[in-house]
Amino acid sequence: xxxxxxxxxxxxxxxxxxxxxxxxxxxxxxxxxxxxxxxxxxxxxxxxxxxxxxxxxxxxxxxxxxxxxxxxxxxxxxxxxxxxxxxxxxxxxxxxxxxxxxxxxxxxxxxxxxxxxxxxxxxxxxxxxxxxxxxxxxxxxxxxxxxxxxxxxxxxxxxxxxxxxxxxxxxxxxxxxxxxxxxxxxxxxxxxxxxxxxxxxxxxxxxxxxxxxxxxxxxxxxxxxxxxxxxxxxxxxxxxxxxxxxxxxxxxxxxxxxxxxxxxxxxxxxxxxxxxxxxxxxxxx
Ligand code: AMP
Numbered sequence: 051x052x053x054x055x056x057x058x059x060x061x062x063x064x065x066x067x068x069x070x071x072x073x074x075x076x077x078x079x080x081x082x083x084x085x086x087x088x089x090x091x092x093x094x095x096x097x098x099x100x101x102x103x104x105x106x107x108x109x110x111x112x113x114x115x116x117x118x119x120x121x122x123x124x125x126x127x128x129x130x131x132x133x134x135x136x137x138x139x140x141x142x143x144x145x146x147x148x149x150x151x152x153x154x155x156x157x158x159x160x161x162x163x164x165x166x167x168x169x170x171x172x173x174x175x176x177x178x179x180x181x182x183x184x185x186x187x188x189x190x191x192x193x194x195x196x197x198x199x200x201x202x203x204x205x206x207x208x209x210x211x212x213x214x215x216x217x218x219x220x221x222x223x224x225x226x227x228x229x230x231x232x233x234x235x236x237x238x239x240x241x242x243x244x245x246x247x248x249x250x251x252x253x254x255x256x257x258x259x260x261x262x263x264x265x266x267x268x269x270x271x272x273x274x275x276x277x278x279x280x281x282x283x284x285x286x287x288x289x290x291x292x293x294x295x296x297x298x299x300x301x302x303x304x305x306x307x308x309x310x311x312x313x314x315x316x317x318x319x320x321x322x323x324x325x326x327x328x329x330x331x332x333x334x335x
């Protein structure tokens with residue numbers, strides 16, 4: 051596996067692969083890799099000839115009161131993981147390499163980036179969109195793998211690709227969970243033992259909410275109230291939001307009356323220092 055820090059070396063490697071007709075799979079990450087990340091890597095290795103991973107902790111997607119300075123990092127382990135999972139090239143740039151002229155003006159995003167996560171973390175998706183645009187400019191034509199765990203992020207990235215006409219196909223991969231259902235996240239290391247055990251309520255609550263929909267409940271408020279109640283009864287977590295959106299358009303839905311339509315239930319909750327998000331898809335019967 052090649053490890054490069056410069057954009058030129060990264061592009062030279064990718065271009066060389068392209069001239070021999072190889073398709074590139076690309077997985078942008080912030081490191082502290084876990085099985086959620088490796089599921090994206092494995093999907094790419096299976097589907098593409100060449101797999102590139104980037105590790106860049108993007109300062110633009112953290113607000114000043116968030117954990118940019120303390121975000122988990124584990125480069126040696128990440129390198130091992132990438133090697134084991136047959137990554138061809140690991141791109142590990144500095145901030146100066148990505149933004150040589152200093153931090154740029156944030157990318158404009160539409161309304162999708164301003165609700166739910168976007169409302170709670172006002173500059174988050176602008177920051178994500180800015181760095182993802184930069185990475186897509188660097189990588190060029192590719193299939194980019196993103197996790198459904200960050201469902202709203204995938205919607206924002208799809209919108210970005212469309213608006214900028216990036217030669218990128220976004221591939222959405224399922225959420226990888228621990229045995230008790232908690233979605234894997236680099237931030238799970240912030241959880242104390244009790245918080246870790248509490249946090250499993252999120253997926254249980256999402257499953258119960260999905261069950262209500264499958265059993266014919268049409269009123270979103272009834273479902274979100276039920277989920278909120280469960281999280282409050284069964285944990286010390288500080289719930290931020292629960293919402294239900296259209297899977298394709300991300301429009302928040304009050305009434306679930308279109309049979310056959312997939313909706314996504316979204317949840318965000320703070321457990322101690324860890325802000326966790328999760329979601330589940332369900333088809334209206
Ligand atoms: P991050 O390093 O947190 O920026 O995540 C990099 C990529 O890994 C994003 O596309 C995430 O959605 C994805 N990812 C993170 N956790 C999981 C998970 N538990 N299952 C699947 N994908 C994940």
